[in-house]
Amino acid sequence: MGRGWRPILVGVAVVLGTYALAKAHPFEPSAPSTSSAATGDATRGAVVFERECSGCHGPAGTGGGVGPTLAEAGLDTATVTTAVEQGRGVMPAGLVSGQEEADVVAYVVSISTPSD
Numbered sequence: 751m752g753r754g755w756r757p758i759l760v761g762v763a764v765v766l767g768t769y770a771l772a773k774a775h776p777f778e779p780s781a782p783s784t785s786s787a788a789t790g791d792a793t794r795g796a797v798v799f800e801r802e803c804s805g806c807h808g809p810a811g812t813g814g815g816v817g818p819t820l821a822e823a824g825l826d827t828a829t830v831t832t833a834v835e836q837g838r839g840v841m842p843a844g845l846v847s848g849q850e851e852a853d854v855v856a857y858v859v860s861i862s863t864p865s866d
Contacts (some may be wrong), residue, residue, distance in 0.1 A: 789847075795857025798850045806841065811861045816840055825862040830855045 797856030800809065807813065817839070834851055837843035846854050 772817060790852030790854070790856030792853070792856040792860045795850075795860075796854070798846060798854050799857050802845055802850075803854065811858065819834035819857055821861050823862040824865045825859060826863055827859050830858045830862075 755855070757807075796810075799811070801805075804810075804815075805816070806815040806817035807820050808815055811823075813819030813821070813834075831851075834846060835844060836853060
């Protein structure tokens, strides 16, 4: 083979390699885990909530600010996690993250359970 074929072969190898990587999705991010909220501590979450969230949702989520009342609102873990991660209305996305997020989610779910 002459030298004229080398660039073509390299190009074909690059295209095939790129295609294989695109099909394999090795760098695709995994879906966010909602299991971290299950490991949250509602007691620690109360402290974080009062620091970061009560200005808009009121003390213990009872309302009084620009955010909705969360106390006895019947919210589930998935709904609260989505709101914290993505934001909603005037609430910015990602106000808390990591363990603080898990703790706040556990706290909000605990206060949002309607009392009978």
